Amino acid sequence: xxxxxxxxxxxxxxxxxxxxxxxxxxxxxxxxxxxxxxxxxxxxxxxxxxxxxxxxxxxxxxxxxxxxxxxxxxxxxxxxxxxxxxxxxxxxxxxxxxxxxxxxxxxxxxxxxxxxxxxxxxxxxxxxx
Amino acid sequence: xxxxxxxxxxxxxxxxxxxxxxxxxxxxxxxxxxxxxxxxxxxxxxxxxxxxxxxxxxxxxxxxxxxxxxxxxxxxxxxxxxxxxxxxxxxxxxxxxxxxxxxxxxxxxxxxxxxxxxxxxxxxxxxxx
Amino acid sequence: xxxxxxxxxxxxxxxxxxxxxxxxxxxxxxxxxxxxxxxxxxxxxxxxxxxxxxxxxxxxxxxxxxxxxxxxxxxxxxxxxxxxxxxxxxxxxxxxxxxxxxxxxxxxxxxxxxxxxxxxxxxxxxxxx
Numbered sequence: 592x593x594x595x596x597x598x599x600x601x602x603x604x605x606x607x608x609x610x611x612x613x614x615x616x617x618x619x620x621x622x623x624x625x626x627x628x629x630x631x632x633x634x635x636x637x638x639x640x641x642x643x644x645x646x647x648x649x650x651x652x653x654x655x656x657x658x659x660x661x662x663x664x665x666x667x668x669x670x671x672x673x674x675x676x677x678x679x680x681x682x683x684x685x686x687x688x689x690x691x692x693x694x695x696x697x698x699x700x701x702x703x704x705x706x707x708x709x710x711x712x713x714x715x716x717x718x719x720x
Numbered sequence: 721x722x723x724x725x726x727x728x729x730x731x732x733x734x735x736x737x738x739x740x741x742x743x744x745x746x747x748x749x750x751x752x753x754x755x756x757x758x759x760x761x762x763x764x765x766x767x768x769x770x771x772x773x774x775x776x777x778x779x780x781x782x783x784x785x786x787x788x789x790x791x792x793x794x795x796x797x798x799x800x801x802x803x804x805x806x807x808x809x810x811x812x813x814x815x816x817x818x819x820x821x822x823x824x825x826x827x828x829x830x831x832x833x834x835x836x837x838x839x840x841x842x843x844x845x846x847x848x849x
Numbered sequence: 850x851x852x853x854x855x856x857x858x859x860x861x862x863x864x865x866x867x868x869x870x871x872x873x874x875x876x877x878x879x880x881x882x883x884x885x886x887x888x889x890x891x892x893x894x895x896x897x898x899x900x901x902x903x904x905x906x907x908x909x910x911x912x913x914x915x916x917x918x919x920x921x922x923x924x925x926x927x928x929x930x931x932x933x934x935x936x937x938x939x940x941x942x943x944x945x946x947x948x949x950x951x952x953x954x955x956x957x958x959x960x961x962x963x964x965x966x967x968x969x970x971x972x973x974x975x976x977x978x
Contacts, residue, residue, distance in 0.1 A: 594788075625776075626777050628775055628776055628777045629776045631772075631773055631774065631788075631824070632771070632773070633727050633764075634769075634770035635764060635766075635891075640863050641866075641892035642891055643874075643889075643890040644890070645889065646886055647850060647884055647887045648884050648887075649972065649978070659889075663828060669962040669974060672971060679969065691968040694967060694969070695965065695966055697963060698959060698963040699828055699957055700959065700960075700963075701829065702829075705801065705829075707823070707824065707825040708824055709822070709823055709824060711807075711808065712805060713805055714778065737898055755905055756906075758906075759902075760917075761900070762900055763900070792955050792957060830957050834930065834955060834957070835955055836952070836954040838949055838950045839909075839938065839950065840938030840952070842927070842930060842931050843905075849905055
């Protein structure tokens with residue numbers, strides 16, 4: 592159920608984009624322990640001047656490969672989140688050649704009643720999930 | 721005040737898009753009991769490969785008509801949320817022919833101080849709303 | 850660290866867009882007291898029919914200049930938020946000629962563990978930030 596929004600600079604072809612999404616989803620599944628089909632991914636592709644992503648003074652730059660990942664999820668522990676950040680960087684590095692300085696993640700938490708996956712129902716409240 | 725973001729696959733014409741937004745807004749107004757002009761809707765239209773929306777194993781598919789609705793709102797009860805999901809599926813079905821398997825909703829909650837509707841003011845804190 | 854998403858109607862040139870982002874960032878830095886390089890801005894540009902932004906009955910209209918600002922941040926006080934709304938309206942007015950009726954802001958709060966700025970690390974948890 593995490594809903595994951597990707598903001599990227601335009602220019603990747605269809606295959607590269609799919610690999611990026613597949614790799615990211617492996618990190619979600621492994622870090623959060625969700626089912627394989629718990630996959631909800633949205634991509635926004637931007638021109639270069641639509642993304643200004645700096646570093647809070649940490650001392651690194653971003654390239655045009657940068658990936659900003661915005662996750663909406665029910666509660667996850669800090670341990671799960673840290674594992675997600677690590678796995679995501681590994682997966683995007685190994686599968687897509689994205690450098691670790693180019694990956695930024697932000698998570699927002701909501702509750703069981705905040706999700707409807709279809710059919711006008713709140714599946715976490717009805718017991719279907 | 722709910723701020724409602726719609727992620728869709730591109731291809732609807734202007735009239736169909738407007739009907740989708742009108743229908744969705746009726747569900748917001750009726751489920752949350754907000755004023756008619758409490759309407760804040762943003763649409764992101766995507767190519768097919770920018771949306772991967774599955775089903776957490778619930779056993780249904782999505783079509784190119786799918787609508788992903790991301791709501792930011794102050795606190796709503798589970799009863800209101802469940803009513804919203806139901807009304808939204810009804811409205812989008814009746815007015816736009818969108819099937820119930822194509823509608824996904826996620827809600828994120830914030831507080832009274834988290835909104836400024838204009839003029840550099842926090843209208844929920846100043847008493848104007 | 851606030852991650853700031855801007856939804857705008859398309860049509861600004863590169864220089865105007867940059868001024869809008871610079872002006873907004875000055876408001877973030879001054880209102881929230883964050884470092885200059887704590888800058889994370891994403892722009893989504895829309896056709897006119899993709900944004901329906903009304904006024905909850907407050908009694909004003911929006912023009913095609915409207916700016917919808919969606920902020921994700923760790924906890925800020927109401928005082929800081931009110932100051933942000935005020936400074937943002939000032940900055941966008943003075944630097945970009947955007948009228949105060951055209952500026953809407955919504956804030957969502959998350960926690961220290963909800964951010965990774967790069968390298969697969971949660972910098973607020975590791976002590977690097």
